[in-house]
Amino acid sequence: MENYTPSPAVKQTLSQLKALPCIAKALDFLKEDTAPTLKQQIELAKIPAPTYHEKEKALAFCEALKAEGLEDVHLDRFGNAIGLRRGKGAARVIMEAHMDTVFPLGTKLEPRIEGSRVYLPGVNDDTSGLGSILTVIRALNAAGIETEADLYFMGTVEEEGMGGLGGMKKHMSENSYDASISIDGSGFGTIVYGGTGIRTCEINFHSGSGHAAGAFGKVANSLNAAARCVAKIADLQVPPDSGTIFCVSNFHAGNDAGIHAIVGDSQIKINYRSHRQDYLVALHEQIMKAAQEACDEETARWGCETVTWDTVSYVDIPAVSQSADIPLVQALYTVIEDAGLTPKFAVGGATNCTMAINAGIPAVCIGSGGTGGGAHSLDEYNDDTDRHIASGATLLLLLMMAGVAGETAPLAEKKA
Ligand SMILES: [Zn+2]
Structure with missing residues (x-):
């Protein structure tokens, strides 16, 4: 998309955030938290979770959400693991990653480490997304950040293959949000804002x-x-x-x-x-x-x-689309640029963001950062080198949408 320019208001929201001491503290924290996040990510990826068999991993993710102090942590009636980090109720913003993998029960799930790469089926797609969620929550906690919007964090079932984005579809049929951010895979810098x-x-x-x-x-x-x-x-x-x-x-x-x-x-x-x-x-x-x-x-x-x-x-x-001019897409563009990357707009996409858009919720999907490869193969790997850059951008995106209490207005607009 040539000549794409986010609005001054969106750019200003990012500048305001970056001027806050608590944000600097949170971004610093993310650097230190890269290694513990990878460790936690590996533990989660070692739990078998083929589509329709996510429960054990979902319960482990619930425990991780509880450990970070989230409220009302539970499995919804479809098996999605969700928790609330309460803000001031100005809007409802959700961040999610999927828990299921394409690897059948019985697949050997033992990590193999080579240099900065961790080889483990599912470690990247999408346990890296679950790792991003947990590190972002920890950063918010470490910096004592309170938000205007209520934040929901979810591990989703039935994204892959025959699941057909089912966990997200079902959850969105019964819950309403004002913005939805999906994290899927590692590649950071591409803006997925529609669905094939x-x-x-x-x-x-x-x-x-x-x-x-x-x-x-x-x-x-x-x-x-x-x-x-x-x-x-x-x-x-x-x-x-x-x-x-x-x-x-x-x-x-x-x-x-x-x-x-x-x-x-x-x-x-x-x-x-x-x-x-x-x-x-x-x-x-x-x-x-x-x-x-x-x-x-x-x-x-x-x-x-x-x-x-x-x-x-x-x-x-369903095939879905949104305007590239919505605040959420503008905010994502802004944080990717701020991270020193050139944002790329994806055409279509096959991520959970489709089901949020289909439910009328502004939604994007991003990558967790670092690099990865071998998705859907036994040679799948994740490399978390420089991952804190994407984690920082993810945190900023979330806070642009949710607003920092008393400091910045949320870009997420509460539905009437
Ligand atoms: Zn995925």
Whole structure:
């Protein structure tokens, strides 16, 4: 985005904050707290937490929130771990990171340290976000900072894969905030302020079945219908430059014992995405139309029975967008620049911030700082070198939105 300029009021809020002695104290604290944070992050990442199995890690995160003096620490009815750092009630600001990982139960979770890197599945995505939350709370406490807004800190379930940002979606369906800051992964400097729409669905095709020879011509073949559908999907055209993609990622039909059998049930799975919700909806309709046409053609080919289909939706994340001019985005831009980096605007995104935006809450997603790599692989690592720079910027962003009691006005606007 060329010529992006945050408003003078937003810049002034940051200057005011940075002039406060308590802020200098908090920023100093963050430098000292990098090593203890990493230690705590490793302990949390050692707890298995594949999507839908986050409870043990959630309880450990609750204990960590309690240890920092948060109020009302609990698991919400969806399993998200949340606590309150009470301010003066001027607004409600939430900061969250997800607890779940892509690693199944039984994955060896032993840290391996090489130089400044810690290799451990989940240590970066997104236990580094949980670490950032805890160090920010400690910095607020160490510097005795009271806020105008009430601060909520949350570890979220069901972000990854089949979870489909479910923990955040469910939490936001029952709770209201005036600003939401997600922390996911390490890369700091990119502004995620929208969300790519993502859908995953299964289509099942049903026909009669029987012996490859004996039933030939007497029944249709669900596998043929599925294949016809895949061929139609393969030929779909999508609008360019809109992040619109599709992928038939799964095809299940038949088995080797039935190598000479007509298959009665066949299944495909499709993952499709777009930065624009109208494109995503149009693509969805085309895929469903392809399924119907495939069944019609297979039915007509044999003329002896009707091939049918049904569909199951696994992930349905809407495409969302916000103006880049909202105070939260301006504030994030300002703190990234202040940290000596050049802010980059992401197009779309696949983070929990999508679900906050979808619920009408101004939201961004940022990285926890340092560096990381190997996300979603067993070679995932986190390197916390210079991480305090991002932690400091995160603290400043939070305080720009929440306001320091008696000193700065919160940029988060309390909903009427
Ligand atoms: Zn993540």
